[in-house]
Amino acid sequence: MSGMTDLSRRRLLQYLGLGAVATTVVPEWVFAAGNEQAAQDRSGRSEPDIEVGITALTTELPVLSSDRPTKVWKFSGELIKGPSGTVDEIPGSYLGPILRLRQGQKVRVRFHNKLPEECVLHQHGLLVPEKADGHPRHQIGSGQTSVYEYTVLDRAGTYWFHPHTDKRTAEQTYYGMAGLILVTDSEEQSLELPRGEYDVPLVIQDRSFDDRNQLRYIAHGHDRWMGFLGDRILVNGKPDFVLQAATRAYRLRIVNGSNSRIYKLVWSDGSPLTVIGTDGGLLESPVVRNYVTLAPGERVDIWADFRGRKLGEEIALRSAAFSGVMPMMGMGGGMMRGGVAEGWGWGAVWAGGMMGMMGAALPHGAEHPILTVRMTREERDQLTLPSRLSQIQRFHPQDAANAKKPRSIHLSMRGMSPRLNGRSFELTKVVDEEIIPLNTLQVLEFINRDHRARGMMMAHPMHIHGQTFQVLKREVAPGFEQRYASVSQGFVDNGWKDTVLVMPGEKVTILKRFDQYTGLFLYHCHNLEHEDLDMMRNFLVRA
Incomplete structure (x- = not known):
C-alpha cells in the first residue's frame, strides 16, 4: 500500500484535542485494534x-x-x-x-x-x-x-x-x-429478473443552483442543523429525468442519495409499487406497497411492469405529501398543517434562517415529481415476477449475546447539537457499551424519544457500518401515532437493512451480527449534515 497514510499517533492526539503529555488518555486498545486489523x-x-x-x-x-x-x-x-x-x-x-x-x-x-x-x-x-x-x-x-x-x-x-x-x-x-x-x-x-438495459439504477438527489448554474449549498447554520434541502430534483445527476422505456418489465434500483430529504415514492396513476429488494439485497418474496418511504442512504429495488401500456404513454414517479419527520417546534408558534413545511414556528431570534428554509421552493414533505417514464418502443418479454426471490436466515432475539440487555442508542437534538446517547463523535474513542465481541449477535435499540426536547425531535435515518441487520420491531410512543401514520405504511423491513428511518417518538429494535472483522466501525445518522455535526459514534469490534 505505497502512498497509504493513516493518521499517526501524533495526529490522533490532535484530533482528540490532547497534548503530547496526555498520551495515556488515548486507550491502548485503539492502536492494538489497528495493528490487529493490519495483520488481518x-x-x-x-x-x-x-x-x-x-x-x-x-x-x-x-x-x-x-x-x-x-x-x-x-x-x-x-x-x-x-x-x-x-x-x-x-x-x-x-x-x-x-x-x-x-x-x-x-x-x-x-x-x-x-x-x-x-x-x-x-x-x-x-x-x-x-x-x-x-x-x-x-x-x-x-x-x-x-x-x-x-x-x-x-x-x-x-x-x-x-x-x-x-x-x-x-x-x-x-x-x-x-x-x-x-x-x-x-x-x-438463477432468477429470471430484468437484466442489461432493463436493470436501471436511479440515484435521486436534491440540489440547488444559483443563476450561474453553480451548486449552492448551506446558506444558514440552521439549515445545517435541519439538514440540507434543495429545490431541484436530479436523477442520475440530471434534472427533469426521463426514462425512455419499452413496454416490458424493468428492475429499477432506486437509491436515495440526498443529504437529508426523505421521499414517499408513488406512481402517478396510483399503481402499487412491487418491491423485490432493499438495502442488503433481494427479499424472500415480493411485497406490494401503495407507497415506499425512502430515507437518505436507503435503497429499494422495484419490479416495474410496463406491459400493456401504449406508445407515447407516460407515468411519473413522484414523492407524495407527508408530515411527521420535521420538528414540531413549541417555541413561539404553532405548526403548519397540510402535509408540507410542517414543524416551523421558531422564535423571532431564528426567523431569518428558518424563513429562508420556509421560503424554499421544495419544502420537506411537499408533493413533487421525481422522474418520468415514457414508452418509446414496443417489446415483448416472457418474464414473470418470481414468487420466491431469495432465502434469508432469520435471526431470533433469544440467540443474541445481550438478549436480556439490549444496547440502547438514544437520539437527541438538544442545543443545536445532534447527539447519540448524549455524546458527540470522537475519532477513536468508545465507551464500554460500544465495545462488541466479535462473532456475536446483538440486540440494538434506536430510541427517538427525547422528552426534554420533545418539540425538537425529527426523523433520523440511522446507518451502521459492517454487516447488514434485520428490523425486529417498531414501537411508537402515545401522541405520535398521527405523524407516524403519514409514512409508516411505506417501510419495507422484510429484508436485510443497513439504514433504518427512526421517526419521532419511535423505538426501532434491530438484530445485527458482528462477524468477520475487528476494528472500529461507525454508526451514525445518515442525514449527512447531522453526521458532520457529530451525530456519529464508533463500535469497537474485538476478539
Missing part, C-alpha cells in the same frame, strides 16, 4: 480478481445546460484488472462509476485523492475490513493514494460508495461524490 489484512492478501482505480477530482460538467457548465467534485473510475463491464460510467453525469461485482471476488481499489482537501472512501453496505470501510481516521490528504482490499462477502444487491471525511462528508457528497456498487451472486443469477 496482510494475512488474507492475494492477487485480486478485480482491480480498479477511483480518483476524486474537481471538474466542470453540463448539469443544467451545456453553455454554462457546473463545477462539481466527482469520482472517476478506471478498470485496471478484471472483466470488461466491471467499471461502467453514467454518461454525462457528475456521479461516479458503477462497479459491477460478484460475490466471492477479491477486489483492490486504488483511491487517488486529487481534491484540495482530505478525503476517504466508504463502501456503503458492504462488509469489509476497517481499513476499507472509510473510517475518517484513514482519510488521506490531497495528492495521496490509498489502497482498499476486500473480498465481496455480501449478497447480490444495490450498494454504493461516497466520502466519509471527518466533518466534510455532507459537502463532499453534495458536490457530486457518489457511485454505485452492484453485486450479483448465484442465487440472483
